[in-house]
Amino acid sequence: MDFSWTENQNELYAKVLALAKEKLNSSAKEPEMAQNLWHLCGELGILGLCVPKRYGGMGLDALTTTRVIEAYGRGCEDMGFVFATLAHLFACTMPILEYGTELLKEAILPQLCSGEWKGANAITEKEAGSDVFALRTKAVRDGKSYVLTGHKIYVTNAPLADVFVVYASTNPTHGYLGITAFIVEKNTPGVIVGKPFSKMGLDSTFASSVYFKDCHVPEGNKLGNEGQGAQVFQSSMQWERACLFAAYVGMMERQLEQTIGYTRSRRQFGRAISKNQAISHRIADMKLRLESARLLLYRACWLFDQGKNPVLDVSMSKLAISEAAIQSSLDAIQIHGGIGFLTEFGIERGLRDAIPSTIFSGTSEMQRELIARELGL
Structure with missing residues (x-):
C-alpha cells in the first residue's frame, strides 16, 4: 500500500495552497467581490478539477481532486465561499458532464469551469429533505418542452446562479423512478429566485428559495432520460460526499x-x-x-x-x-x-x-x- 503522492500531485497541492492563502481570503460576502473570487477559482482550475480538459477543466481523478480541495480548504479561511464553489462543481457541473447531451456540455461546461457562470442544485423541498425523492415539483410534457411548476428551498448559490440543475416529478405514480433532472437557465420565464437566507455559518454561501411557475424547459435540457433523475442525483452526491x-x-x-x-x-x-x-x-x-x-x-x-x-x-x-x-x-x-x-x-x-x-x-x-x-x- 503506497501512501505517497506523485510529483504532479504535490505540485498541485502546493500551488493551490499558496494561491488560496494569497488571493482567496478577501471577503466574499459582497456580490462584486464574490464575482472576482469566482473568476480566480476558475483560473486556478478549482471549478473544473474533475472535468475533462476539452470542456475547460483539469481532468483529474477523484483522489487527486480531493487532494487539491484539501489544500483549498486549508488555504482559504472562508469556508462559506469554499462550500459554494464546490457545490457548484459537484452538484451542478458534474451532473451536466455525466448526463448532459454533447450540445449542453459544450455550451455550459466551459462557462462553469471558468467561473463566468455559477451553478446551483435545486432538489430540496419543504416535504422532501432527507426523503429527497418525495418531490412535489412537477414537469409536464408539452410538445417538445416540459412545463415546470414547484418550489425549491435551501438552494445553494441560487441568488448568484446562472444555471440550475432542477429535479422534478415527470411521473408521480413511479415514485423515485418518476423523477427527471433538467437544466434551467436563470433568465427562463417563470424562474423566480427568493431573497438570500440569513444563516448561522457559511456566511459567504448565498442560498435562497427558487420558484418555478409554468416554466417551459426544452426537451434537450434533460439530464439523462426521463425517469433517470434519481440516478443523476445519487451520482452527484457520491462526488460531493467523496470529494467536497x-x-x-x-x-x-x-x-x-x-x-x-x-x-x-x-x-x-x-x-x-x-x-x-x-x-x-x-x-x-x-x-x-x-x-x-x-x-x-x-x-x-x-x-x-x-x-x-x-x-x-x-x-x-x-x-x-x-x-x-x-x-x-x-x-x-x-x-x-x-x-x-x-x-x-x-x-x-x-x-x-x-x-x-x-x-x-x-x-x-x-x-x-x-x-x-x-x-x-
Whole structure:
C-alpha cells in the first residue's frame, strides 16, 4: 500500500495552497467581490478539477481532486465561499458532464469551469429533505418542452446562479423512478429566485428559495432520460460526499496548526499552556480525528477511482469528517479560552461553518442509515 503522492500531485497541492492563502481570503460576502473570487477559482482550475480538459477543466481523478480541495480548504479561511464553489462543481457541473447531451456540455461546461457562470442544485423541498425523492415539483410534457411548476428551498448559490440543475416529478405514480433532472437557465420565464437566507455559518454561501411557475424547459435540457433523475442525483452526491469534505480536512489542519501555535506562545503560571496535559491531550485528540478522517477520505476516493462500489466508504468518510470538524472546532474554542468566543478572532467561525456539514449532502443520521444498509442491517 503506497501512501505517497506523485510529483504532479504535490505540485498541485502546493500551488493551490499558496494561491488560496494569497488571493482567496478577501471577503466574499459582497456580490462584486464574490464575482472576482469566482473568476480566480476558475483560473486556478478549482471549478473544473474533475472535468475533462476539452470542456475547460483539469481532468483529474477523484483522489487527486480531493487532494487539491484539501489544500483549498486549508488555504482559504472562508469556508462559506469554499462550500459554494464546490457545490457548484459537484452538484451542478458534474451532473451536466455525466448526463448532459454533447450540445449542453459544450455550451455550459466551459462557462462553469471558468467561473463566468455559477451553478446551483435545486432538489430540496419543504416535504422532501432527507426523503429527497418525495418531490412535489412537477414537469409536464408539452410538445417538445416540459412545463415546470414547484418550489425549491435551501438552494445553494441560487441568488448568484446562472444555471440550475432542477429535479422534478415527470411521473408521480413511479415514485423515485418518476423523477427527471433538467437544466434551467436563470433568465427562463417563470424562474423566480427568493431573497438570500440569513444563516448561522457559511456566511459567504448565498442560498435562497427558487420558484418555478409554468416554466417551459426544452426537451434537450434533460439530464439523462426521463425517469433517470434519481440516478443523476445519487451520482452527484457520491462526488460531493467523496470529494467536497476534503475541504473540511484542510480546515481542520489549519485549525490544528493555529491552535498549536497559540498554545506555544500563550503563557500561564510561568510556562506555555502547551505544557499542560489537559491542553496537549486535547490537541492530540484533534490530530487523531484529523488523520483518521483523512485516511477514510483517501480510501473512499481511491475506491471511487477504481470503479468499485464506494457507498459504504464514502458515507463513513463524510460522517467522520463532518463530526470531527465540529468536535475539533469546539476543542479549538476551549483551548483559546475567551478569545475563542469572540468573533473578531475568527476561532468560533470554524464551529459555525462545521455544524452545517452534518446536515448538507445527507445528514449524519442518513449516513449512518446508508452504512447500516451496506452492512446488510
